[in-house]
Amino acid sequence: MLLLYDAHVHLTDGEYSGYISHVISSLYAMKIVACSVAVDLETTKKSFRLFNDHKKVVRQFVGIHPEFAAREDLDKFVQVARENMASVDGIGEIGLDGTYEAERGVPYGRQKQVFCAMLALAESTGKPVSIHSRRSLDDILAILPSYRLQGALLHWFAGSKKQLAKSMEMGLYVSYGPALVYSEDKKVLLKHTQRDRFLVETDGPVRYSRCFEGKPALPTSFLPSVVASAAAVLGVTYGEAAEMTARNTEAFLGSQQL
Structure with missing residues (x-):
């Protein structure tokens, strides 16, 4: 069984363009599977080009991020996604963000329209979803x-x-991501999370100023520290935490209908 799963990372981000082949090689070497999320049609097409030949170490999630809900052609995206569904492991990153209307001019109503269309796509194709929920969690739960x-x-x-x-x-x-290394709030949340319902992620290429010297997050260098932090919070060994998160991610990727 593969050792670790990064449940959410943006490997199609331009930050990785200069060394993505090295990232892929490192995933193979370290037995890490990355759930790579797209954010729009451009990164979705890029994902297919980069990762269709690397299914052992990359699970492809494609979707329209709420930040780009206003600019994307929803019908075109759905068409392309359906045409390539054999390469798709999940729908994401999708969701809602309560800050984007005021800060970036993305109407919340449009975000909801796109989010519901992405959920409908996931439902009709039997794919899991990876959801962005900043300042919108109550709406998403509804x-x-x-x-x-x-x-x-x-x-x-x-x-x-x-x-x-x-x-x-x-x-x-x-x-939970690298913030688990230093955030007491995240540690408290993890303690209250069912052990069969939590995953670990890096959300790369996000940079973490309070750990890892502000470098862009990588599954191969950051994820083991997140797993180690989870193990410490839960009072289990590193190996037990790794096995737990791997089992949980595999269930998420192929679980039965809710």
Whole structure:
């Protein structure tokens, strides 16, 4: 069995363009599987070009991120996704963001329209979803029961303990990233998360100023530290935490309908 899974990373981001072949080689060498998320049609097409020949170490998620909901041609995206569904392992990164309307001019209503279309695509194709939920978690928790999804991940979970409990009741997965190394809030949330419902991620190429010297996140260099931090929080060994997160991610990727 492969050792580790990075549940959410942006390997199609331009930050990796100069050395993506080295990243892929490192994934093979370290037995890490990366769930690479796209954010629009351009990165979706790029994902197919880069990773169709690397299915052993890259799971391809394609979707329209809420940041780009206003600019993307929704019908065109769905057409391309359906035409390439044999290469698609999940739908993401999708979701809602309560800050984008005021800060970036992306209407919240349009975000909801695109998010629901992405959920419908996931439902009709039997794919799991990777969800962005900043300042929108209550709305997302209200929307999800309208769809029968294979698996749903609230990536980079940052809700309250009450919202976490609701997410667990709904059978959702949540993921924690490098902030788990230093954030007491994240450690508290992990302690309250069901052990069969948490995943680990890097969200690369995000940079973490409080750890890893502000370098862009990589699955091969950052993920082991996240797993080690999770192990410390849960009072288990590194190997047990690695096995737990691998088992959980495999269930998320191929779980039965909720």
